[in-house]
Amino acid sequence: MSFREILNSGKFVVTAEVGPPKGTDIKEMIHHMEVLKGKIDAANITDNQSAVMRICSMAVCKIAMDHGLEPILQMTCRDRNRIGLQSDLLGASILGIQNVLCMTGDHVSAGDHKGAKPVYDVESVQLLKIVDGLNNGKDMSGNEMKGSTNFFQGAVVTPEANPLEPQLIKFDKKVKAGAKFFQTQAIYDIDKFKEFMKHARKFSVKVLAGFVVLKSAGMANFLNNNVPGIRVPQTLIDELKAAGKEKALDTGMNITARHIKQLKEENICDGVHIMAIGMEDKVPVIMERAGLL
Amino acid sequence: MIITKKREFKDLMENIKGYKSFFLIGCSECATLCGTGGEPELKSMKEVLEAEGKAVTGSFIAKTGCQVLGTKVELKPFKDAIDKAECIIVMSCGAGTQTAVELYEDKAVYPANDSLFLGNMTRLQFFDERCSLCGRCILDKTGGICPITACPKGILNGPCGGCKDGHCEISPDIKCAWVRIYERMKKLNKLQELCETTIEAKDWSAAQKPRTLIAREEKKK
Structure with missing residues (x-):
């Protein structure tokens, strides 16, 4: 079954992230794909994440398919104008890529080519509309195309954004623009996430809660201070501290597994998205602890 | 207004190293408010150029330097000083510089400022970009x-x-x-x-x- 079919069947889905490397040596990336194969339902292939130049998402999506992983093509609006985006979407479609995650994209100032001209000809809401158009046989200018795409299109949302209401307004616009599923920024407070889900459940879209495994109390503090939309509660930081340096990562994995288990058991959302950031090997372990394998 | 910032003097010196005599043009509008092309700045430019052994044949502050015809009329009395100069240095925005380029086809014209953005002045010489002129x-x-x-x-x-x-x-x-x-x-x-x-x-x-x-x-x- 495809990711779309599994998600629509009501099964609790698991996606994880595979980050293309900088350079043509893809041995480690292929290893990560092999670790995740058969375990997760789809793999997000990031698009020059954090505006750091790497292998393009589309090529890695093709490699993922060759290695038995269903890819979700992450597509940002930072590096291509509307012609480039649509052209790449058509290219992805003929390669057999079925899922696309539409995002605006981190600003170039976050990355390793700070002098680059940011494009942002369109943004996430408009990109979703573009995908919807291509699925219906029309390009953005309304021209009829010979053959349409059949994408399952998703978007991102930050459930713990501060302030939250403007983020929710945008969430609604994304739904209206055709988003079928959402993958969230990392969440650490299930009660707050439940509040967000009360809003999301007004719409017939699927929501996958995002997870970034905490490796230490220091990392938790770093996320709180530096990463927008991430709030690690003090109780979790204390739990990591109490575990001590050697057991911090294991405790972090337990926290993630515990949260995932709760989300599934209480039927809070439709699945989870695990952003392992270099620790892809640990994804199956977390899934096992969460009772998903 | 058009927000301008003074270019590095060494870059300007590199541009004008082949010339000995100069006429300076400022602007009473944006560049004056930005502190890049008003009277004090023209005076200071004259002093540093002379300290570098260059001659300044004259200077003038246009009422509105991007207004080509008006500036042309205003510059008429300065014909001799401009004729004597090998090069014109414009201390306003890129538009003002190109007014001089249009008026003096045969003379070298160099900008003293970088043109940054269309801005609002929030306090004296504090500028914010609020409009991108997107059309x-x-x-x-x-x-x-x-x-x-x-x-x-x-x-x-x-x-x-x-x-x-x-x-x-x-x-x-x-x-x-x-x-x-x-x-x-x-x-x-x-x-x-x-x-x-x-x-x-x-x-x-x-x-x-x-x-x-x-x-x-x-x-x-």
């Missing part, structure tokens, strides 16, 4: 705050995931344009309007360069 105004849909300019990504439909406590991922000094728009629309009791309006992708053809405009009605013959 099709959307302020009617965004509570009068321009996200094309105020948001580094020019997002048209709400804040990105980089908004942290109401501030931008680019810099904590920048307030998120969409949080500002949200707050203003809330004050105006127009949140419903904000929720219901999806702004379409911009038609950038209105910003296609070079732009021209004839604002007056041509007289019928």
Whole structure:
């Protein structure tokens, strides 16, 4: 079954992230794909994440398919104008890529080519509309195309954004623009996430809660201070501290597994998205602890 | 107004190293307010050039340096001083520099300033960019705050995931344009309007360069 079919069947889905490397040596990336194969339902292939130049998402999506992983093509609006985006979407479609995650994209100032001209000809809401158009046989200018795409299109949302209401307004616009599923920024407070889900459940879209495994109390503090939309509660930081340096990562994995288990058991959302950031090997372990394998 | 910033003097010196005599043109509008092309700046430029062994044959502050015909008329009395100069240094914006280029086809003209943006002055010599001159105004849909300019990504439909406590991922000094728009629309009791309006992708053809405009009605013959 495809990711779309599994998600629509009501099964609790698991996606994880595979980050293309900088350079043509893809041995480690292929290893990560092999670790995740058969375990997760789809793999997000990031698009020059954090505006750091790497292998393009589309090529890695093709490699993922060759290695038995269903890819979700992450597509940002930072590096291509509307012609480039649509052209790449058509290219992805003929390669057999079925899922696309539409995002605006981190600003170039976050990355390793700070002098680059940011494009942002369109943004996430408009990109979703573009995908919807291509699925219906029309390009953005309304021209009829010979053959349409059949994408399952998703978007991102930050459930713990501060302030939250403007983020929710945008969430609604994304739904209206055709988003079928959402993958969230990392969440650490299930009660707050439940509040967000009360809003999301007004719409017939699927929501996958995002997870970034905490490796230490220091990392938790770093996320709180530096990463927008991430709030690690003090109780979790204390739990990591109490575990001590050697057991911090294991405790972090337990926290993630515990949260995932709760989300599934209480039927809070439709699945989870695990952003392992270099620790892809640990994804199956977390899934096992969460009772998903 | 057009916000300008003085170029590095060594870069200007590199440009003008082949010339010995100069005429200086400032501007009484934006460049004066920016402190890049008013009387004190022209005086200071004259002094540093003379200290470098260069001659300054004269200087003049245009009323509105981007107004070609007006500037041409104003410069008439300075014909001798300009003739004596091998090179003109313009201490206003890029538009002012190109007025001089148009008026003096046979003379070298160099800019003393970098032209930065169209800005509002918030305090004396504090400038903010608020309009990108995109050609099709959307302020009617965004509570009068321009996200094309105020948001580094020019997002048209709400804040990105980089908004942290109401501030931008680019810099904590920048307030998120969409949080500002949200707050203003809330004050105006127009949140419903904000929720219901999806702004379409911009038609950038209105910003296609070079732009021209004839604002007056041509007289019928």
